Amino acid sequence: MVFMTWSGYLSVGIEQIDTQHKHLIDLINALYDAMSKGQGKAAMENTLDELAKYTVEHFSAEESLMQKYGYSGYQTHKAEHETFVQKVVDFKKGFEAGKILLSIEVMNFLRDWTVNHIADTDKAYSQFFISKGIK
Ligand SMILES: [Fe+2]
Numbered sequence: 436m437v438f439m440t441w442s443g444y445l446s447v448g449i450e451q452i453d454t455q456h457k458h459l460i461d462l463i464n465a466l467y468d469a470m471s472k473g474q475g476k477a478a479m480e481n482t483l484d485e486l487a488k489y490t491v492e493h494f495s496a497e498e499s500l501m502q503k504y505g506y507s508g509y510q511t512h513k514a515e516h517e518t519f520v521q522k523v524v525d526f527k528k529g530f531e532a533g534k535i536l537l538s539i540e541v542m543n544f545l546r547d548w549t550v551n552h553i554a555d556t557d558k559a560y561s562q563f564f565i566s567k568g569i570k
């Protein structure tokens with residue numbers, strides 16, 4: 436079962452960013468798979484690590500574009516990214532230390548945050564970036 440799917444509803448209208456979002460969703464699905472197939476802790480840690488790294492990479496890419504073109508929503512957008520990254524980092528540490536388990540609640544949180552952020556906060560920059568010729 437696929438845990439989460441990208442659909443046109445999540446498109447921000449900018450190909451390079453849609454591609455990054457699709458990859459992010461693939462990584463969340465990989466983590467879900469690792470959890471539901473009962474993979475070992477080391478395998479789950481690797482997947483989680485990949486997700487955490489790519490999340491930071493994607494957020495940086497968006498923030499660089501916002502800064503480069505002077506997007507007015509930069510500060511609040513960046514703050515949302517930071518809050519999420521902190522949550523992922525805390526979870527990763529807790530998981531590695533054996534204090535937190537990878538649960539469906541954690542997976543639902545990752546999925547819901549990602550969908551809501553793309554659908555609201557990311558989509559809010561669509562017209563601005565498109566008007567700057569970003570593809
Ligand atoms: Fe995004």
Ligand SMILES: [Fe+2]
Nearest residue numbers: 497552556557
């Ligand atoms: Fe974003």
